[in-house]
Amino acid sequence: MAMFAYWNSTHLDVSSYCFLRYDERLRTMVDWLQQLEMESLGKSTKPDGTPVIGKTSPTVWGSHGNESQHSFYQWLREGTAKTAIDVFECEKPGHSHKELNRVLMANAKAQTEALVIRDKDSKYFNVVSTITTKELTPESLGALMAMYEHKTTMLGTLFGVNAFDQPGVEFSKKLTQKAYAESENN
Structure with missing residues (x-):
């Protein structure tokens, strides 16, 4: 997965990554992936301070596949972008409505095919x-989560960034402390 993502970024100029889940139980997966990939890989310098050549983390976004078919699938299918997409399917539903899951899986397969063509x-x-x-x-x-964590760690290595430091977050914390201290004087 990391090699595909690296190739997509460095050779195919793909800067958008979309996670489409066809299972409501993963409703917070996109939020988690955004935090994992964009915070870990959202860097423009290497640990030694030299600039990174090229792009690191793509914009991470997505939604429930079936619900988003009538919002942004048209853009994915016909728009002017290059997008990496992971479609997640779960064969056995987490509920007793097996026929609804069959329809959902048929949608997932058909939409995946449409997104490729x-x-x-x-x-x-x-x-x-x-x-x-x-x-x-x-x-x-x-x-599943370990797979994406491993992907992110390996991408950090490939891009030459430390996926485990957070200079942007630390800088914001310092600014917050300063603003908070200044607010006491007002």
Whole structure:
């Protein structure tokens, strides 16, 4: 996953990463991925202070696949961007409505195919991966999260940045402390 993301960034100029979940139980996954990837990789300098060449973290965003089909899928399908997309499917629903899950999985497969097929003459495209699990359990969720954490760690190595420091966050904290101290005098 890290090698694909690195190639997408450095050779294909993909600067947008979309996570489409076809399972409501992962409703906070995009928030978690934003924090993981954008905070860890959102850097413009290496640990030695030299500038990073090229882009590091893409913009991370996404939503529930079925709900977003009528909001931004048109943009993904026909728009003027290059986007990496992970589609997540869970074969066994976490509820008793098996027919609804069958419809959801059919939508996931059809929409994934539609996102891959673009006009062959277009300079815009989507890089699409499908991640499927049979059942969403604590173990499979942990494995999914560990997979993305490993991807992020490896991307930090490939980009030459320390994925575990947070200079931007630390700088903001210092500014907050200063603003707070100044507010006492007002």
